[in-house]
Amino acid sequence: MASARVEWLDTARGIAILLVVWHHGLLYLGFLDIRFFPYWEVNSVIALIRMPLFFFCAGITASFALHRAPYVFWQKRLLPMVWVLAIWTLIYVAADQILPMRRDGLPVRFDLLHPQMNLWFIWVLAIFTALAPLLIRLNGIVVIAVFLGLAGLWHGGLLRYEGPLIYPKDIQAILNNAPFYMAGLYFAPAVIAHLADRRRAWLALGTAGAVFAGLVLGVALMPAAQEVLGKAARFAGVAFGAALAAEIARMGPLGRAFRAIGSRSLEIFLGHQLFIAAAGMVIVALGWPGTATGIVLTPAIAVFAVAGSVLLKDAVRAARLDILYAPPRPLAHRPVQPETQSAARSSIRTAQG
Numbered sequence: 516m517a518s519a520r521v522e523w524l525d526t527a528r529g530i531a532i533l534l535v536v537w538h539h540g541l542l543y544l545g546f547l548d549i550r551f552f553p554y555w556e557v558n559s560v561i562a563l564i565r566m567p568l569f570f571f572c573a574g575i576t577a578s579f580a581l582h583r584a585p586y587v588f589w590q591k592r593l594l595p596m597v598w599v600l601a602i603w604t605l606i607y608v609a610a611d612q613i614l615p616m617r618r619d620g621l622p623v624r625f626d627l628l629h630p631q632m633n634l635w636f637i638w639v640l641a642i643f644t645a646l647a648p649l650l651i652r653l654n655g656i657v658v659i660a661v662f663l664g665l666a667g668l669w670h671g672g673l674l675r676y677e678g679p680l681i682y683p684k685d686i687q688a689i690l691n692n693a694p695f696y697m698a699g700l701y702f703a704p705a706v707i708a709h710l711a712d713r714r715r716a717w718l719a720l721g722t723a724g725a726v727f728a729g730l731v732l733g734v735a736l737m738p739a740a741q742e743v744l745g746k747a748a749r750f751a752g753v754a755f756g757a758a759l760a761a762e763i764a765r766m767g768p769l770g771r772a773f774r775a776i777g778s779r780s781l782e783i784f785l786g787h788q789l790f791i792a793a794a795g796m797v798i799v800a801l802g803w804p805g806t807a808t809g810i811v812l813t814p815a816i817a818v819f820a821v822a823g824s825v826l827l828k829d830a831v832r833a834a835r836l837d838i839l840y841a842p843p844r845p846l847a848h849r850p851v852q853p854e855t856q857s858a859a860r861s862s863i864r865t866a867q868g
Contacts, residue, residue, distance in 0.1 A: 523710060526770060527572050527760035529777030533817070534565040536787045539633065540816040543791050544809055546618030547798060551809035560731055563745065564752035566636070567695040571753045573640055574699025575706065577647050585648040596641040598842040600627060600634055603785050606839070607631055614792040629682055633788055639688050643696045655701030659694045663746070666690040670742050694746075695753055710761040720762060723754035779825055782840060786824030794819055 541558055544550065580588055604625050610616055611623040616632065623631050630638035650658055668674035669690050676686055699706070710716045730748035734741050764770045776783070794816045798808075831839050 522764040523761040525774040525777035529773035532780040568756040570696040574696040575703040578703040662693040720758035727751040782828035787820035790820040790823035
């Protein structure tokens with residue numbers, strides 16, 4: 516189970532982070548009026564898979580750590596998220612003074628209650644992580660149904676919040692993505708066992724792919740049912756993405772490539788906006804408008820952003836500045852009490868005779 520988890524979970528994260536980078540590259544070029552519309556059409560479909568798959572993988576990963584005491588779970592999983600959120604908000608604020616990080620005219624601000632740019636994912640994930648040790652005690656189906664019901668009420672206008680504490684868009688992000696995180700949290704063992712069998716993985720891939728395609732077509736033909744069909748399409752998309760990841764993980768060099776990208780998804784997620792913004796400055800300076808350049812620039816920017824983010828992390832590690840990606844050891848590791856150390860030493864001496 517452990518090896519299957521490492522292989523296809525990293526592959527799934529690799530798929531998801533590449534889709535995220537592609538999406539943000541398209542958005543940035545769109546702000547520069549450089550659009551190749553077939554890319555946008557494809558992106559509107561894969562949007563149904565991109566973040567739900569990310570949250571699903573995060574829920575599965577969290578489920579493996581829930582055997583620990585709650586304070587250990589929060590220290591090992593929640594604290595790193597809060598740390599990264601704070602550090603990278605500061606980095607984005609600083610970068611915004613040099614690079615046009617946002618093209619909507621709004622400044623990047625240091626405000627941990629209102630996540631900036633792509634950091635909304637870390638913010639929402641931190642909330643789910645804080646709740647995980649409590650929610651795991653409840654019935655998974657009921658929890659997912661409650662979040663689906665709340666999301667339906669929100670989109671139907673029957674549930675509203677207009678206060679300053681949390682922006683409505685952030686509440687919407689919580690409600691929209693909670694079902695997928697919870698699905699991974701509650702059903703990780705069943706999913707891993709199912710995808711470990713290649714025949715069942717192939718069946719899941721074909722079935723989920725067909726259902727996903729049918730629901731996407733249904734959304735296009737029946738816009739009035741978009742909310743219901745769209746949510747169902749996201750669940751089918753997650754099943755398709757997980758099954759596809761399980762198959763790619765078995766494909767030798769291709770599987771290793773996706774696993775390598777997935778294992779570095781955090782640094783790519785955090786750094787790619789910097790490199791997209793830098794590429795945007797170069798594009799403006801060189802005057803490369805038009806659809807034709809969009810065909811080439813979109814994949815080129817994605818490759819540049821992924822490679823740049825990985826090299827940035829390597830440079831940070833070489834400079835011994837790992838605190839940009841993880842909290843310092845005094846915060847990340849709970850000190851062992853003296854009596855615990857004495858007991859441990861006594862047990863070692865006893866074992867050694």
